[in-house]
Amino acid sequence: MATKTSELLAVAAPRTVALVRAIGDDQLDLPTPCAEYTVRGLLNHVYDVTVNFQRLAAGQETDWSVKTDHLAEPGWRDRFAAETERLVTAWDDPASEEGVAPGMGLPRSTLGLMGVVDLVVHGWDLARVTGHPYEPAPETIAALHGFMDEMGPMGRQMGAFGPEVPVGVDATELDRLLGRTGRDPSWAG
Template sequence: MSTQTSDLLAAAAPRTVDVVRGISDDQLDLPTPCRDYLVRDLLNHLFQVVVNFQELAEKRQVEWAEKPDHLGDGWRDRFEVETDRLVAAWSDPSTLEGVSPGMGMPQSVIGGMALLDLTVHGWDLAVATGQPYHPAPEAVAELHGLVERLGPTARQMGVFAEPVPLAAPTEATIPDLAHLLTQTGRTPTWPTP
């Protein structure tokens, strides 16, 4: 069984897993496009997202205040296992029904938020560690509408920065991805303006 959400997550996950596997221990203290997040901080955040959104698929409450350190022994393998579990968690059509009791939004939006974090933070980690990143085109296409819908509230809550003007894409940026990144307040040519 699968859903559109699980299919999109399945397309996006391996690309981010590849980036995570490519991060060396000596890169954990590098800066990222996410203000105030070093690579290790962003990895821990993304790990928490991947784990918590499994619970959100089951309409369970999650704890965001706790900030566990997921970067113990075998963390790269565990990240892949958890992303596989994330995809599986959203594969039942019932996960997309109703409103999330913990988040107060439609479950379909919650699934989209997991896809957004997996895709955008995959890019964040790739550029921070000098790796190539080629997001799933179908995920990027789907995320434009979600970012437009969530943008005002996300900016108000400090989740997104203000949109960045879209410069001409470079060879390193894919036009659709560049547009998505600018709408979340990122500069596609990071670290240069």
């Protein structure tokens, strides 16, 4: 079972990359479960997260206010795949999980898991709206439930997660995770 951030990323990243590669240009303007984003906006957000979390793994500060239209240039799907590989490599350095992140005041190990949350939950968001398959690994979902146990309330206070959405008793573990992050697992654009 994957336990290190790099191991969780190594399992999650290829699934998200495959999904991103499957998204058609004709789907970029569709709304997503993240009300503030279209598919294009959410792809750019996930791309920014992937790049910024590489810096965080190296113990560097990052400016979250800088937004880039990564989709403006041809080949953005391949560049996203390369950046996710760099992300996994960055978090494979044992030093990436040590200490507190500059400018953020959170343990770097916690930040690494935030990167996994972004790939997985936004992967679901993108899959849901575009109709492409997406199934995170069970060990990834289990690790993210642990993360939500620890960080969910603070994440809600900071606006990273919406209010918890109740799910039925027969909900899957993924649906339970989505509900905990403020997603309605039955969302249909």
